Amino acid sequence: MLSSVSRISQQLPLCTVFIVAFLVPTGIAAQSYRLDSNKGLQPHNVTVDRLSYRGRNAVRVRSLPSTDAVYDAQKSGTGGGIVLLEGSSFHDGTIEVDVAGIPQANAPALARGFVGIAFRVPPDASKYDYVYIRPTNGRADDQQRRNHSTQYASFPENEWLKLRTESPGKYESHTDLIPGEWTHLKIEVDGIKMRLYVNGALQPTLLVNDLKLGDCSGAVALWIGVGTEAYFANLRMKVSEH
Secondary structure (H helix, E strand, O other): OEOOHHHHHHHOOOOOOOOOOOOEEEEOOEEEEOOOOOOOEEEEOEEEEEEEEOOEEEEEEEEOHHHHHHHHHHOOOOOOEEEEEOOOOEOOEEEEEEEEEEEOOOOOOOOOOOEEEEEEEOOOOOOEEEEEEOHHHOOOOOHHHHOOOEEEEEEOOEOHHHHHHHOOOOOEEOOOOOOOOOEEEEEEEEOOEEEEEEOOOOOOOEEEOOOOOOOOOEEEEEEEOOOEEEEEEEEEEEEEOO
């Protein structure tokens, strides 16, 4: 069954709920973000601007050289940053968005055009779960790279390198991707479970049954990794009740 944001706030008093200021509602428990302007977007360690990309109005998000330099030195996290969607509040439900990602010019060698979505983000953005794609891996000549096309991680305690080292193959998978082309992502979240669907597939590309931050609530954010130039359009969110 579907519910309003206010019902979720009553169920989860420890999680912050934001005031909806600029959402374009598409249903009782649905929220839509056209992402055709900078209004209501809070960048953290990234730049954001609005433009038309491959026939769609979108926002472009790019990583900062200073952030990339920190990542390049430690090589344990994903670098980049997030763009918080003001007014968003998410516990369980679905998030759909169109994304495109490419490595920036002069990006670190390991840049893959990382682009995805962070969810259940607290106001200070100090932690969050997120899922993303590595567009340049989708059709790589190396099978191991292909197997790393999608990724779940959790900031800051369970970044990709820790998860890959401790549980090889568990939090990433292959899907067909082309750098710079629009890719549709659908993310389903239910308690501590997450399912990622790519380009309208009926079966999930990636399944996670143990979200590292547990069962909580927070905002939704656009996410990119080190050395990335990414584009986002048409984000839609539906919230579920239990």
